[in-house]
Structure formats: C-alpha cells, structure tokens
Amino acid sequence: MTDELYGRRVALLAADGVEQAEYEQPREAVEQAGASVRLLSVHGGEIQAMNGDIDKGERLRVDAVVSDVSADDLDALVLPGGTINPDRLRVDPGAVEFVRSFVSSGKPTGAICHGPWTLVEADVVRGRTVTSFPSIRTDLRNAGAEVVDEEVVADKGLVTSRNPDDLPAFCAKIVEAFAEGRHSTVAG
Amino acid sequence: MTDELYGRRVALLAADGVEQAEYEQPREAVEQAGASVRLLSVHGGEIQAMNGDIDKGERLRVDAVVSDVSADDLDALVLPGGTINPDRLRVDPGAVEFVRSFVSSGKPTGAICHGPWTLVEADVVRGRTVTSFPSIRTDLRNAGAEVVDEEVVADKGLVTSRNPDDLPAFCAKIVEAFAEGRHSTVAG
Numbered sequence: 001m002t003d004e005l006y007g008r009r010v011a012l013l014a015a016d017g018v019e020q021a022e023y024e025q026p027r028e029a030v031e032q033a034g035a036s037v038r039l040l041s042v043h044g045g046e047i048q049a050m051n052g053d054i055d056k057g058e059r060l061r062v063d064a065v066v067s068d069v070s071a072d073d074l075d076a077l078v079l080p081g082g083t084i085n086p087d088r089l090r091v092d093p094g095a096v097e098f099v100r101s102f103v104s105s106g107k108p109t110g111a112i113c114h115g116p117w118t119l120v121e122a123d124v125v126r127g128r129t130v131t132s133f134p135s136i137r138t139d140l141r142n143a144g145a146e147v148v149d150e151e152v153v154a155d156k157g158l159v160t161s162r163n164p165d166d167l168p169a170f171c172a173k174i175v176e177a178f179a180e181g182r183h184s185t186v187a188g
Numbered sequence: 189m190t191d192e193l194y195g196r197r198v199a200l201l202a203a204d205g206v207e208q209a210e211y212e213q214p215r216e217a218v219e220q221a222g223a224s225v226r227l228l229s230v231h232g233g234e235i236q237a238m239n240g241d242i243d244k245g246e247r248l249r250v251d252a253v254v255s256d257v258s259a260d261d262l263d264a265l266v267l268p269g270g271t272i273n274p275d276r277l278r279v280d281p282g283a284v285e286f287v288r289s290f291v292s293s294g295k296p297t298g299a300i301c302h303g304p305w306t307l308v309e310a311d312v313v314r315g316r317t318v319t320s321f322p323s324i325r326t327d328l329r330n331a332g333a334e335v336v337d338e339e340v341v342a343d344k345g346l347v348t349s350r351n352p353d354d355l356p357a358f359c360a361k362i363v364e365a366f367a368e369g370r371h372s373t374v375a376g
Binding site: 016017048050053054056083084087088090091114120121134135136138139142143 | 236271278279
C-alpha cells in the first residue's frame with residue numbers, strides 16, 4: 001500500500017461485457033495507491049463481466065448510475081475494455097456526456113483495449129495520441145486520433161493500452177497520471 | 189420454396205460472437221429462395237454463436253476460410269451482427285480484403301445490426317446510405333457514410349438493417365437485391 005492516490009476519487013465506468021481482468025487489476029492498482037474507487041454503469045444493480053468476451057465471469061456490483069454522477073465529484077476515470085462493454089456505454093447518452101465532460105476537463109483518464117471506443121463516441125480523441133485493441137484503431141483514426149502501437153501511451157493525462165497483456169504497464173502509468181492530476185492544456 | 193435465387197452462390201461471413209438469429213434467418217431466407225449458401229469465417233472448424241451478445245448459442249460449422257475464397261466465386265454476401273463477430277472479422281486481413289473486394293465489385297451485400305462495422309474497416313461506406321445498430325453509427329459517419337434510422341435501407345445493392353427486430357424486412361430485401369444482382373454504378 002502506497003499513498004500517491006490518498007483521498008483521490010477514482011471511477012471505473014463499465015457495462016455488461018467488461019473484460020474482468022481489465023476491471024479488477026486497474027481497480028486494485030489505484031486502491032493499493034490509496035484511492036477511493038466506485039464502479040459506475042448505465043444502470044444500477046450488477047453488471048456481467050466476461051473473460052475473453054465469450055465466457056461469463058463474475059457479476060460486479062454497481063455503485064452508482066453514471067448519469068447521477070457529476071464529473072466534478074471525481075478526480076480520475078478508468079475505462080476498462082471488453083468488446084460489448086463500450087458498445088453498451090456508447091448508446092447511453094448519460095455515459096457519453098459524462099466521458100465527454102470528464103476528459104474535456106483535463107482530468108486524468110485511463111482506457112484500455114476496447115475502452116477507448118467510448119472516447120470516439122464522446123468525440124474527445126481528436127488530435128490526441130492513443131493506442132487500443134487493433135480492431136477499433138480505424139474508428140479512432142476516423143475520429144481524429146493519432147494511433148500508435150505501444151503497450152502504454154500517455155498524452156496529457158489520457159493513458160491508453162492495447163490489451164490485457166499490457167495491464168502491468170497500464171496500471172503503473174494510470175497511478176502515475178492520476179497522482180499528477182489535472183492537465184490544463186487540453187485542446188477544446 | 190421459390191426460385192428467385194436458384195443457382196446463386198451466397199456466402200455468410202461471420203466469426204465467434206455472431207448473433208444467432210441474424211445468421212439463421214437470412215440463411216433460411218436465401219435458401220428458401222433457392223440459393224446455395226456457405227458460411228465463411230476467419231478459421232475452419234466451428235464458430236460460437238451468441239444470443240443477445242452475452243449468452244452462448246449454438247456452434248456453427250464453418251464451410252471455408254474466407255482468405256481461401258475469391259469474391260469472383262460468389263454472387264452475394266451477408267454480414268450478420270453480434271458485437272464480437274465483426275470485432276474479430278476486422279482484425280483479419282483476409283476477411284477485410286474479401287469484403288472490400290466484394291462490395292467494391294457492386295455485387296449485392298446485406299449487413300445487419302453490428303454487421304456494417306466490418307464495412308468501416310474495408311472502407312466501402314464512403315458516400316453510401318446505410319443503417320445499423322445505434323452503437324456503431326458514429327463510426328459509420330466518421331467513415332463517410334450517410335446514416336439513417338430505418339428498418340431496412342437499400343443503396344445500389346447494399347442492404348442494411350438495425351437489429352434482430354428488423355429481420356423480416358431485411359430478409360425480404362436481401363432476397364430482392366440478391367435476385368437483382370450486380371450494380372455496375374458503385375462509386376470507386
């Protein structure tokens with residue numbers, strides 16, 4: 001246990017289909033660094049985590065519905081992957097508006113695997129350098145991002161990684177970026 | 189049984205995660221109209237169909253690997269939905285090249301729900317009018333498509349629908365478009 005994130009309020013935003021390891025490991029990393037963590041989703045109750053997209057994993061308890069939460073009340077955001085998860089976030093106006101508001105504010109955000117797909121819907125990748133799972137890179141490019149193929153990329157507080165194998169690098173980098181805090185120079 | 193598609197060679201292209209009803213119903217419709225149908229995928233053996241993306245459905249026998257098949261040997265193509273299915277097609281260069289080649293040739297193609305997502309990767313929606321499941325509409329627009337919200341849209345042999353509820357309209361329209369055959373006026 002360290003204290004880089006002591007008192008920081010971190011949200012993970014996810015829906016049914018979230019890749020279980022990409023939820024658990026970032027959560028553990030920021031909690032170990034002292035953060036208070038909540039799971040936000042598009043509905044209350046529980047969401048269904050998956051392993052490798054096809055096999056059901058655990059059911060995860062949702063702490064709050066994203067449309068009831070203000071970006072002002074959080075310090076950092078994690079968007080885990082899993083293919084179906086962002087597909088369900090993208091069609092929820094509250095989730096998309098929350099992500100748009102949060103990322104535009106310059107507060108640090110981590111997104112891994114298919115997680116960056118929601119950033120496309122929120123139109124917050126224009127001019128940003130990101131990585132992702134290979135399948136959504138065309139969508140990121142078409143939305144104006146500069147896409148690279150690296151295990152972790154940090155661009156003014158926006159931390160992205162490609163897949164579960166990148167989790168150690170991703171978790172280390174989000175703790176660093178979340179400790180650093182808000183970037184004030186994000187393009188509008 | 190009718191004979192509008194007698195002797196026509198129709199392929200369904202799908203991968204693990206294909207929405208079962210969106211595979212079965214179009215297949216049955218074109219078979220009922222007399223077509224010979226094959227399932228192409230990114231690997232041999234079987235693929236895992238899903239119901240509502242989260243629950244496993246049947247395993248489907250693959251007839252041929254898409255990279256071994258020439259678009260010249262087929263008359264029409266169906267791209268079923270399911271969120272994970274196109275996500276896996278998009279990262280297979282053989283599948284993407286096949287779709288690019290097939291759609292560019294002006295031969296009739298049907299794509300439903302998340303099926304049109306593969307058309308984004310193949311860069312064949314620029315200037316075309318399409319519909320899709322709501323979650324991928326931003327990606328279609330960013331790839332240059334005109335996106336509408338209708339149960340079925342046909343634009344020069346490219347037939348698209350939104351979700352499983354649209355299957356009756358989609359199936360009727362693909363049979364009609366597949367019977368009509370190749371369009372020679374597709375923009376390059």
